[in-house]
Amino acid sequence: MHTGVIYAMLAALLFGASTPFAKLLVGQMSPFALAGLLYLGSGVGLLVCYVARAALQRHAQERPATLSRSDLPWYAGAVLAGGVAGPVLLMLGLESVSASSASLLLNMEGVLTAMLAWFVFKENFDRRIFIGMLLIVAAGVLLSWDHAASQGGLWGMVAVIGACLCWGIDNNLTRKVSASDPLQIACIKGLVAGSLNLAIGLAMGSRLPASTTVLLTGVVGFAGYGLSLVLYVLALRHLGTARTGAYFSMAPFAGAALSLLMLGDAPDALFWIAAALMGGGIWLHLTESHAHEHEHLPMAHAHLHRHDEHHQHSHDFEWDGAEPHAHPHQHAPLRHSHAHYPDIHHRHEH
Template sequence: MTLFGGLLAPVTLVYSLPGTPAATAALLLNFEAVATTLIAATIFREWVSRRVWVALGCITASCLLLTWNPAAGLGLSLPALGILLTCLFWAVDNNLGQRLSAKDPLLVISVKGIGAGTVTLLVALTAGEHLPATATAAAAMAVGFLCYGGLTSILFLLALRGIGAARAGSLLAVSPFFGVLFSLLLFAELPAGAFYVALPVMAIGAWLMISEEHSHPHRHPGVVHEHRHRHDDQHHDHDHEAGDPPLSAAGEHSHVHAHAELAHEHPHQPDIHHRHLHRR
């Protein structure tokens, strides 16, 4: 996670952004949802419906259209390809993060951030970069905490725990549209003609992904584990011992607990309690 999500992805993105219009770059970031879902489905065996495969096709087609540049040597924009590579790095990070999603998110993100930040700083200093002014560094750290490496990463790790990598990546596909909106408000440049064709196709793909529903009879084997949980679902009706922590104001707590074997049917996502196999 530190290597792919904290080091390779942001460095690749920083070098790719100057050669790509802001709105186009924001829209290309939707490829993260495609790459995340592909890795989740093919390597980690998360269930993906036909609806989602159609959505992935729409988003991929839009990304290819935005990457096409007749003036380039191979007909493809290298900066745009760099953004797609960034999305692939983040997709690896997302799927690895899903494996750790039951752990303390603050600890996981702290280790990732400190490791990636230290390595990136050393690489920058070795390359001859100079430290920015104090005010600039403070502003960058505030934005990073809110939008990239701090609060957002913790919330995303909690989403990975609750709905799995493929579905969390699907919901993440909404965020680039906000990036497009702000880019049009902040920058005077207008996107090229291909952008206006790719935008509605990508919007259709994002809508197909976030509106998916999934329900079928499934079985939960008995398991003992620990994670933060509530007691308002069908999986956490266990008894408590004297040493278990009290519920927080939000009705949550964390302790080692057991799940008895259970077979039932209800709408669900591939969270840490629903990583079962599916019949094709």
Template sequence: MASSRGDRRVRMRAAVLVLVAGALFGASNPLAKLLLDEDFPAVAMAGTFYLASGVELLVLRWILRAARRRSEPGLGRTDFKWLAGAILAGGIAAPVAQLYGLKVAPAHIASLIVSVEVVFTILIAVLLFGERPTAREYGAMGVVVLGALAVGFGTRGSGGGGEAVAGALLIVLACLLWGFDNNFSERISAKDPIQIAGVKGLVAGGANLVLAAAFFTLPRLDPALLAFASIVGLLSYGTSIALFVYGLRHLGPSRTASLFATAPVWGVVLSWTALGEKPGPFALAGGVILLGGIWALLALSSGRR
């Protein structure tokens, strides 16, 4: 009985930390939009976000281990194939697709569309790893997709026309890639989440900065912008990833992804308050439908591991 109560407390703490991870990641779209408006190249921004988060998290891990405050098991040789997949899909390709999409799509649209990540995560878990959602969970996923389609139609009224629609599709692609990332990360979630997020950030960030230097002419950036991007990277990517991996360990991919899918709420609120974006009727209606589907998924998955 005591063990059962202890397990419940651990799961509750994991759920709260995943909600925090969602809030941190949800803030990334409007904050990144501010940087893109300052002509910060998308590939270089993705590299800066992840490299900053990787360096800072690995330094934090070293400090904690030196102080003997952490005894999490580190990554082993058999973990690196899953980590490599997570880095390629979720650390290198996905943020580039996200930021190029965000360049032409409004931040509140991008924030809402990111909700389809939970659908891709669950479907990939079904196809590759044998998870078995219930009929009601499939129905809730259908509601999420319907809401995302309505939000997609809303991009036509956002002032961006065809470019905004293309941006929305790039964000959907990023969600698909993050779906693979989530499932690969779940395979190694028993290991130190700070190390996983740190290595992922260091490798993915370095790779994107090399790509940016090789294929783009990079402008001279204000040190204040670089510092701001580093802080966004540490919080919205590094810390968020570490908390997400911790959630995967205790909650499994479906429930963790459902909790994380609350991220759009924070992105939309920041887009409206900080950027002054005004959603059209399709975006509003689609957002309500989409968030309703997420709520249903969260309720239905509450008993799943």
């Protein structure tokens, strides 16, 4: 299985599992405070990982490429959309929507991510990918129809879908910086978004719960928002935005299954029909194959890499042969044919 697909699936499982746990925490603090603690848990946990990794690295070339000044506008937009607005909308939605239904509605993140990638950022897609997304949209509509009559449920679903739109914007902006260190990207996002959300919550009069609840929230945030985002950025680097979003659509199924076990939600027939439609859409994405002759134009960037067919270059420093390593490098023009995704080296026109 492609490395990027594995990263995306692991990211999906971690994030999906966090939804029912977040549902248990809703009501114990305000949505802003809860989102803040989730992201702070992510940021603090990843900061520990970042420091530990730096202590173990012997050479500068072993370190992933850090964010550059040109990355900052894209990254700031990603943090505001996905780290501030998205989590708050999700917590608001979870106040009136069951965890299993919210988990399935979160499939809309993949759809909205893909729509933005295709029509705003001009990423390539084909009929198979489009049909898969239609199935996921149909499932979301069916699920919404099922709950539209419930008191407060409709606005809760609107909030969850709004969170998905924020994360769709976040995903597309993060792809712009995905060649940089994913641990750094996720760590800074967690610290900034967490601090801002928590400050807003405290300013609005929210009180923090017991220390054990704060610790539990931080652990959920570290796994579901921190490690998940690191893996998601790695998947973006390998797969592009739309396809990573499609594979990430597995997240709601993980969350729905766990919420059924933990919270005793009772799914009805429409729930399972929606799940089947979403499963069919994800299957179409998983079985995609894309290969054609293409040309690589000259390009210069920096990221962790091995000397494969796309990285045949010399070094202006003494290299001991260790791989992977990171440094600024130049790609020469190249024309060939092989199966590929719209990764950081295959963002060409068709």
